Amino acid sequence: MIDAVLAERTSTVYRAFGLSVASRIPLPELPLYDGAKPGIAAAAPDTANSGIRKAGLAAAEADVVIDTADPAPLLAELEVSGSNFSRTRGGSRFLFLIPETAVYCIDQGRSIAVAPLPGADPEKVRVYLLGTCFGALLLMRGLLPLHGSAVVIGGKAYAFAGESGAGKSTLAAALVGTGHRLVSDDVVAIATGPYGIPVVMPAYPQQKLWRESLDGLGFRDAPYRTIYRETEKFAVPVADGFKADPVPLAGVFELKRSDGEPLGVRSLSALDGLRVMLEHTYRHALIPRLGLAEWHFNTAAAIASRIFVGRLSRPPVGFTARELAETIIRFDKEGALGQ
Structure with missing residues (x-):
């Protein structure tokens, strides 16, 4: 049946x-x-x-x-x-x-x-x-999936990783709203391109956004369907704002709510950058069950060594997606802010 x-x-x-x-x-x-x-x-x-x-x-x-x-x-x-x-x-x-x-x-x-x-x-x-x-x-298949979202800025992909509810998809949606293209939401698949350059493979043209995010982005009355059993989380098509081709990965930002840090970007040490890649691998609990622990460590280390890995801090309360989006755009134009 x-x-x-x-x-x-x-x-x-x-x-x-x-x-x-x-x-x-x-x-x-x-x-x-x-x-x-x-x-x-x-x-x-x-x-x-x-x-x-x-x-x-x-x-x-x-x-x-x-x-x-x-x-x-x-x-x-x-x-x-x-x-x-x-x-x-x-x-x-x-x-x-x-x-x-x-x-x-x-x-x-x-x-x-x-x-x-x-x-x-x-x-x-x-x-x-x-x-x-x-x-x-x-x-x-040998791709490293990060739990996060990725957007193209200046011809390069930037990925936003973090815990559930950190605001990854909301930040990506804010950037798409300014004319940048989405590469992936929820799962960011990273492959190794020519000369070992990390590349983000495009997922599909959809985001998952909470009702609070839709309201903050001005989509309050849009007729989006809910994700299964998550009545306040919605599937949002991104047909016109989707990048359908592989894009070189320039950086990964760990999105964190923080009382002690102002809104902004700071670079992380090599060791902390490796931690971000390992900790935010999508469904990382499956890795030992798949017998891929050594591969996971080596792959995460190789990717982290080729890109910028930083922390993107945001206040613990308030809707700050647009300010965070502006910070990322400035970062791409001016270099690693706040190092």
Whole structure:
């Protein structure tokens, strides 16, 4: 019954994080695949597919294939492993269970099987597919996903990381409102470009904003739909303000509420910069379960050594997104303020 609600008869091919994604599960947040050559993320070892046609991409040719599955064998596989989060088949396969929702299985970083449980809400199944499941997929494919938002300023990407509720998406929305383009919201996928330069792979043209943020940005009466079970958090399309191409990463700002520091930017030490990259990796609790602890440390250290990592302080109360946006724009024009 859930399969009929959740899945289509044929796959639709989308584009996200530099990957072509063929999915039988509708993913309206993602832009359709446009025939463009796969980006850096799709050209990783053993995943390159330079023969993809400009039109009529078949599901089997996509970088990632998503389909529904029967939960029974996957649940049995998890039971044998003794955990709700487990690697199997020599580490090439990762399964996890979200109770009352679905079992998700990522195989070799190339396919995702989604097995909804009886009575599961299809919308909730999709939320975890685009969230935790894609986070694990990116890690398995060698991309570092930061929990944050990224915007293009002066031809470079700046990412804003921080705890939930720090104001990352709100700051990005304020910058988009001044004419800058969004690259990613919630998950910032960082790949290694030519000569080791970190590159942000574009996610999809949508932000998630709380009601308070919408009000502060002047979107009080906009007819946005709510995110599943978060009645005060909304999905905000950013079609005209989205950057669909990979962008070199110039800096990461840790957004912090602070009583003791004025609103502004200060640079962090190399050690503290590494901490930011490690601590704010999206779904970082999955990393040891995926057997990627050493890779995670080395990758985070390499990225941090090539970019500016700083702290962006804001008052603990009040709506300061526009002031923070102006601070970031000045930073790009004038250099590292407040060092």
